[in-house]
Amino acid sequence: MFLRSGANCARSVAGPARTFATLREIEMRLKSIKNIEKITKTMKIVASTRLSKAERAKVTAREYSSAERQFYDSAETKPLEGEGQKKDLVIAVTSDKGLCGSIHSQLSKAVRIYLEKTPNADVVAVGDKVKTQLLRTHSDRVKLAFNGIGKEAPTFEESSLIANKILQLGGGNYSKISIFYNDPVSSLSFEPRVKPVFNEAAIEQSPSFAKFEIDADSKVSQDMFEFTLANQILAAMADGYAAEISARRNAMDNASKNAGDMINKYSILYNRTRQAVITNELVDIITGASSLG
Amino acid sequence: MFRLSGGRALLRSVNTLGRRTYAEAAGDFLKLQFALPHQTLFAGSKVTQVNLPAQSGQVGILANHVPTVEQLSAGVVEVFEGSSSKKFFVSGGFATVQPDSTLSINSVEAFPLDSFSQESVRSLVAEANKNASSSDEKVAAEAAIQLEVLEALQAALK
Numbered sequence: 001m002f003l004r005s006g007a008n009c010a011r012s013v014a015g016p017a018r019t020f021a022t023l024r025e026i027e028m029r030l031k032s033i034k035n036i037e038k039i040t041k042t043m044k045i046v047a048s049t050r051l052s053k054a055e056r057a058k059v060t061a062r063e064y065s066s067a068e069r070q071f072y073d074s075a076e077t078k079p080l081e082g083e084g085q086k087k088d089l090v091i092a093v094t095s096d097k098g099l100c101g102s103i104h105s106q107l108s109k110a111v112r113i114y115l116e117k118t119p120n121a122d123v124v125a126v127g128d129k130v131k132t133q134l135l136r137t138h139s140d141r142v143k144l145a146f147n148g149i150g151k152e153a154p155t156f157e158e159s160s161l162i163a164n165k166i167l168q169l170g171g172g173n174y175s176k177i178s179i180f181y182n183d184p185v186s187s188l189s190f191e192p193r194v195k196p197v198f199n200e201a202a203i204e205q206s207p208s209f210a211k212f213e214i215d216a217d218s219k220v221s222q223d224m225f226e227f228t229l230a231n232q233i234l235a236a237m238a239d240g241y242a243a244e245i246s247a248r249r250n251a252m253d254n255a256s257k258n259a260g261d262m263i264n265k266y267s268i269l270y271n272r273t274r275q276a277v278i279t280n281e282l283v284d285i286i287t288g289a290s291s292l293g
Numbered sequence: 294m295f296r297l298s299g300g301r302a303l304l305r306s307v308n309t310l311g312r313r314t315y316a317e318a319a320g321d322f323l324k325l326q327f328a329l330p331h332q333t334l335f336a337g338s339k340v341t342q343v344n345l346p347a348q349s350g351q352v353g354i355l356a357n358h359v360p361t362v363e364q365l366s367a368g369v370v371e372v373f374e375g376s377s378s379k380k381f382f383v384s385g386g387f388a389t390v391q392p393d394s395t396l397s398i399n400s401v402e403a404f405p406l407d408s409f410s411q412e413s414v415r416s417l418v419a420e421a422n423k424n425a426s427s428s429d430e431k432v433a434a435e436a437a438i439q440l441e442v443l444e445a446l447q448a449a450l451k
Contacts, residue, residue: 063336064328067397071362071389156330156401211392213361215349220362227387231399234330 023273030266037259043099044252047245051187054242057153058184061238065231077198077206079176087120089174091166092134093181093236094127095150100248103182103190104129110192111180112137122174124166126237144169150241159234167226172199177229181236182243188250190243197232200225323356324395325372327381329403334381335372343396344371345388346445356394363388367442369406369449370398380406382449384442411450418443 092111094104108130115121115138123138125131125145134142146162163171171177176196183193200221203209214220322339345352346368365388370381386400421443424436 057331060328060331060333063326063333064330064399067326067328067389067399068387070391070395070397074360074391159330211360212389213359218348218364220364223364224362224387227399231330 023270023277026266026270026273030263030270033259033262033266037256037263040252040255040259044249044256047249047252051242051245051249054153054238054245058238058242061154061235065235068228068231071212072198072203072206074208075203075206075212076208077202079196079198080202080205087122087174088118089124089166089171089177090114090121091124091177091179091233091236092126092130093149093179093233093240094125094130095240095244096128096147097150097244098129099251100244101251103244103247105133106190107180107182107192108133110194114178114180114194115141124169126162126233149237150244154234154237154241156230156234159237160230162233163226163230166229171229172222172225174199179232179236181240182247183239184243184246187246190247193239195232195236197229198225321356321394323354323358324393326395326397327370327372327403328397328399330401334403337395338374340372340374342373343398344369344373345398346370346383347388354388354390354396358390358394358396360392361390365398365400367445370400370403380449382406382409382446406449409446409450411447414443414446414450418447 090111092107094107098104104127111123111130111134115123121141122143123134123141125134125142127149128145128147131142131145131147144165146165149158177199178194178196180192180194182190184190198206203221203224322341323343324337325335325340325343326337327333327335341355343354345354345363346366347363348366349363351368352363365383365386367384368382370383372379372381381403382405383398383400383403386398388399389397391397418440421436421439424432425440427433427436
């Protein structure tokens with residue numbers, strides 16, 4: 001509908017003849033752009049108000065996951081290698097909602113590139129956006145999908161439920177687990193990132209595992225793996241949420257700006273056309289009057 | 294270094310001993326990171342001692358503790374900063390001592406001990422007791438976990 005009326009307007013601008021009908025069309029189009037601007041402005045304000053909350057959630061979740069990250073760093077944990085028959089697991093974290101620029105498609109692109117390189121990888125899709133995009137190309141790889149994500153800042157309950165489902169799927173049997181998520185680099189940009197989660201065998205075979213004094217019989221590494229999985233999913237979700245909100249704010253900001261530009265252009269066009277119509281009518285009246293007189 | 298294996302009575306006696314060692318351990322402090330999913334309680338602040346409710350028994354951690362990973366059960370985490378101490382009740386989690394004398398505690402929930410009310414704990418215990426004998430296996434299992442946490446909480450509040 002917009003497309004067609006846009007095309008009509010374009011023609012009317014190009015063509016020399018301006019009639020009353022196009023004036024009406026321009027008026028309608030102007031009104032609809034004004035409405036769109038109102039909507040995008042409101043969405044931008046909503047995103048801005050959510051931004052601070054999302055940032056806070058991101059900072060606490062980062063602090064939370066960095067405590068664990070330190071353990072893996074000092075234990076020098078690496079993913080197990082040399083087990084070609086075992087599969088990789090990819091957890092792709094996005095959300096259900098669009099209207100936030102290319103943030104979801106960039107993540108799916110990163111996942112797709114990874115899937116091309118590792119043909120034996122399975123995918124768990126968190127959020128509808130990445131699910132629909134991956135189902136188009138790699139429908140046989142998507143083993144599990146979650147929706148209802150990203151309406152609010154993520155909580156530990158959500159992430160532990162997701163982790164639980166992944167573990168029921170046999171998450172511990174995958175030799176390598178990678179979480180793909182959007183990292184908010186600054187308030188204006190984001191970047192798809194990957195981080196690993198190590199399963200219990202990888203934890204126990206870490207080169208510097210002996211540095212730590214751990215009870216061998218209390219299954220610490222298994223519990224640790226499960227806890228870490230939930231925590232890292234939470235951190236990825238919090239990062240992704242913050243990235244998405246700021247991306248949405250920027251996208252809506254740009255959309256409002258573009259709408260403003262279009263409104264300016266169309267107001268000028270509208271006024272000119274109106275003027276032309278009035279002049280035409282005046283010419284008609286004057287010629288009519290002079291021929292009579 | 295000051296690893297205490299189990300036993301509250303033992304812990305109490307070593308507590309006083311721990312206090313005496315503050316003077317000699319004055320130079321190097323324990324760095325505490327205490328993080329919850331929704332809140333950061335301590336972000337690398339210097340403390341003198343932390344007592345943890347580990348699954349293998351109560352553990353007191355001082356500076357330069359040997360690197361270790363402890364799984365926490367429901368109980369009280371006590372943080373000593375100089376002469377004052379703060380008590381938090383945690384539902385569980387993990388505590389990791391890094392080689393650089395940093396203690397990281399990751400817990401799902403933690404609240405100051407004085408923010409709990411005895412009455413509501415008591416009523417929750419009664420409710421959990423009722424559910425524990427439920428025929429539904431899932432409800433009973435959840436109630437058993439609830440009871441475990443609540444009993445630890447009750448013991449800590451006394």
